[in-house]
Amino acid sequence: MLNPLNIFGQSPFGPLVDHARKVHECVSLIKPVAEAILAENAARLEELHKQVSKLEFEADHIKDEVRENLPHRYYLPVDRDDLARFLSSMDKIADDAEDFAVMAMFRPLRLPKELHAEFLALADKVVAVSECLLGVAEQLADIQKGGFTGPDSKEVLKRIAEVCQMEFESDKINHQLARHAYGVTDLDPITLILLDKLCRALGKLADHAENVGKNLRLMITRK
Amino acid sequence: MAWNIGANDVANAMGTSVGSGALTLKQAVVLAAVFEFAGAFFVGGNVAQTIRKGIVDTDSLWAATHSVERGNPSKGPTSIPARVSSASVASERSGEQAWWGASAEKNPTGRLYTQLILGMLAALIASSIWLNVATYFGQPVSTTHAIIGAVIGFAIVAAGVHAVDWSMMGTIALSWIISPLVGGVLAFIVYKLVQKYVLSSRHPVFMARRALPICFGAVSFLISLSVLYSVLHVKANALVTKVPLAALCGLVVALGARAVLSRKAARLRVRRSQRYEVVERWFGRIQPVTACYMAFAHGANDVANAIGPLAGIFHYAGGGTIADKAPVPFWLLAIGGVGIVIGLSTYGYKVMAAIGKKITEITPTRGFAAEFGTASTVLLCSLMGLPISTTFVLVGAVMGVGIARGFGAIDLGVVRKIFASWLITIPVSALLSAGIYWLLIRFV
Numbered sequence: 001m002l003n004p005l006n007i008f009g010q011s012p013f014g015p016l017v018d019h020a021r022k023v024h025e026c027v028s029l030i031k032p033v034a035e036a037i038l039a040e041n042a043a044r045l046e047e048l049h050k051q052v053s054k055l056e057f058e059a060d061h062i063k064d065e066v067r068e069n070l071p072h073r074y075y076l077p078v079d080r081d082d083l084a085r086f087l088s089s090m091d092k093i094a095d096d097a098e099d100f101a102v103m104a105m106f107r108p109l110r111l112p113k114e115l116h117a118e119f120l121a122l123a124d125k126v127v128a129v130s131e132c133l134l135g136v137a138e139q140l141a142d143i144q145k146g147g148f149t150g151p152d153s154k155e156v157l158k159r160i161a162e163v164c165q166m167e168f169e170s171d172k173i174n175h176q177l178a179r180h181a182y183g184v185t186d187l188d189p190i191t192l193i194l195l196d197k198l199c200r201a202l203g204k205l206a207d208h209a210e211n212v213g214k215n216l217r218l219m220i221t222r223k
Numbered sequence: 224m225a226w227n228i229g230a231n232d233v234a235n236a237m238g239t240s241v242g243s244g245a246l247t248l249k250q251a252v253v254l255a256a257v258f259e260f261a262g263a264f265f266v267g268g269n270v271a272q273t274i275r276k277g278i279v280d281t282d283s284l285w286a287a288t289h290s291v292e293r294g295n296p297s298k299g300p301t302s303i304p305a306r307v308s309s310a311s312v313a314s315e316r317s318g319e320q321a322w323w324g325a326s327a328e329k330n331p332t333g334r335l336y337t338q339l340i341l342g343m344l345a346a347l348i349a350s351s352i353w354l355n356v357a358t359y360f361g362q363p364v365s366t367t368h369a370i371i372g373a374v375i376g377f378a379i380v381a382a383g384v385h386a387v388d389w390s391m392m393g394t395i396a397l398s399w400i401i402s403p404l405v406g407g408v409l410a411f412i413v414y415k416l417v418q419k420y421v422l423s424s425r426h427p428v429f430m431a432r433r434a435l436p437i438c439f440g441a442v443s444f445l446i447s448l449s450v451l452y453s454v455l456h457v458k459a460n461a462l463v464t465k466v467p468l469a470a471l472c473g474l475v476v477a478l479g480a481r482a483v484l485s486r487k488a489a490r491l492r493v494r495r496s497q498r499y500e501v502v503e504r505w506f507g508r509i510q511p512v513t514a515c516y517m518a519f520a521h522g523a524n525d526v527a528n529a530i531g532p533l534a535g536i537f538h539y540a541g542g543g544t545i546a547d548k549a550p551v552p553f554w555l556l557a558i559g560g561v562g563i564v565i566g567l568s569t570y571g572y573k574v575m576a577a578i579g580k581k582i583t584e585i586t587p588t589r590g591f592a593a594e595f596g597t598a599s600t601v602l603l604c605s606l607m608g609l610p611i612s613t614t615f616v617l618v619g620a621v622m623g624v625g626i627a628r629g630f631g632a633i634d635l636g637v638v639r640k641i642f643a644s645w646l647i648t649i650p651v652s653a654l655l656s657a658g659i660y661w662l663l664i665r666f667v
Contacts, residue, residue, distance in 0.1 A: 007637045007641070008630065008631075008632065009633060009637075010632060011630070014631075073639075075622075075625055075633040075634075076631070076632055076633075077628035077630065078628075144631060147414070147422065147627055147629050151425065152499075
């Protein structure tokens with residue numbers, strides 16, 4: 001029976017939050033991966049990579065579901081393009097995390113001891129960016145219920161600024177690490193290339209997190 | 224007909240309250256029954272009047288019948304379409320007898336009444352058939368549109384195109400366009416107000432406590448005002464006595480609600496993260512009230528669909544004259560009300576349970592905005608005697624809240640489908656009723 005109440009389509013905001021949670025699960029494995037890299041524990045890396053891949057696949061699945069439930073006949077409280085961009089940026093975060101785990105398995109990275117601390121700090125910072133972003137994204141469903149107004153929305157805007165700030169900090173650590181790595185004279189070039197690739201993956205991850213935040217800001221402030 | 228209305232439409236009003244757990248199914252049925260009946264009984268007469276005699280121009284029917292009686296249509300003083308159709312009617316009916324046919328043959332007035340009675344009967348049968356067929360195929364149809372279409376159909380067959388009071392029809396058609404818009408605007412405003420003063424405020428829970436009595440008060444003010452307006456037919460100093468009286472009603476309810484709420488709130492500690500759930504829970508308490516308001520407004524407007532034609536039948540069969548301005552008898556309104564209640568209790572609860580489970584989108588604050596906008600619009604139209612579709616207005620109100628960014632996703636495809644199937648209803652039920660009338664005339 002075509003009931004008038006069928007005019008409510010499936011809201012995309014609930015699954016969107018699920019997706020964000022899944023993506024952060026991926027990212028939170030970066031720290032163990034980084035530790036395993038430094039410990040040169042190949043078996044552990046293999047196992048972690050499997051986990052990350054699985055989570056990334058699950059996140060992809062949720063993403064497809066959200067996209068399938070966004071036909072053009074839906075009237076949404078936010079711009080459809082903002083929503084789609086939010087989703088795809090979010091998805092790229094998971095991709096970056098997977099890239100990181102894959103490249104970690106290429107070959108054992110014999111990183112000089114003096115670079116360990118900075119490498120771990122970078123991993124920590126990137127995970128922190130993602131965590132901050134998750135806190136923001138989790139409130140998406142709530143602020144949608146409030147019609148994107150009110151103190152909660154303002155708080156979310158504030159936390160988005162925080163995400164951007166943390167992304168900037170992670171960039172700084174990344175640059176410092178690069179400068180130090182290139183400064184080590186007896187570093188094997190292949191190790192240097194691999195380190196560079198790993199750091200770039202993390203940098204991209206933080207960038208994408210920032211983009212998600214910016215997209216969310218566009219959604220909230222759309223008037 | 225009334226059964227059908229009770230079974231399907233009323234459930235829409237109460238479904239939300241059941242879904243959110245604010246009411247049990249049994250409570251919902253009882254409340255809906257009481258308010259639906261009250262709306263039908265107190266305010267339903269206005270719209271029933273319109274359907275009974277606002278649409279069909281009885282003068283041209285009269286003229287048509289006259290020319291038939293003279294047996295000389297071509298020389299009659301009537302206009303051409305009337306002559307053509309009445310001529311066919313005349314050939315159809317010559318020599319045939321009905322149970323009141325004898326008197327009908329003798330005087331034109333009797334003949335006219337026969338026509339009107341048969342016509343209204345045809346309209347009732349046609350719209351019932353169409354409603355059941357459409358429901359069988361899973362299409363939502365508006366009972367209002369069905370009955371209006373059916374009345375037009377019979378009028379055109381009976382006396383030609385000009386027998387329909389097109390200016391009245393224009394007003395009704397206009398009200399079909401305007402009422403969802405008004406409902407939408409009202410719902411938009413109410414939701415924005417709730418957003419601004421409650422959801423977005425610094426202390427949502429505190430503000431909800433202050434806003435709720437106002438909402439309670441507003442609803443009871445509007446209900447009592449409309450009851451007073453239609454029950455006390457004293458035209459002079461109407462507003463002077465009624466508005467304060469209704470305001471008093473609203474005030475009493477508001478103060479009562481306030482007292483109850485503040486007693487409950489005294490013990491309440493709310494964590495910051497749970498603010499919205501608490502606000503929604505508080506607004507959940509008002510849902511039964513808005514649902515009753517919906518039932519009241521719905522009863523006021525839609526009971527006419529069932530008993531408007533019936534009122535016509537009994538009026539003319541009982542020897543009333545066309546010019547008679549007597550209101551629709553109360554016992555008929557009561558019958559309509561009872562019919563709706565029976566429909567509700569025999570089948571409506573099933574629909575209610577099904578709807579209630581489906582709704583996760585309608586949180587109490589949004590539900591309040593949409594239902595308040597709908598009910599106010601429908602009630603206003605009922606007082607003006609305009610037959611409109613409650614569901615039409617509800618869809619408009621939901622869109623209003625949606626524009627205020629209240630809903631996660633609204634399926635415009637379904638909205639389009641609903642409007643389309645309602646538009647189809649008018650010609651289909653007109654054709655059906657015309658056919659049935661034609662058959663009835665042959666056999667009577």
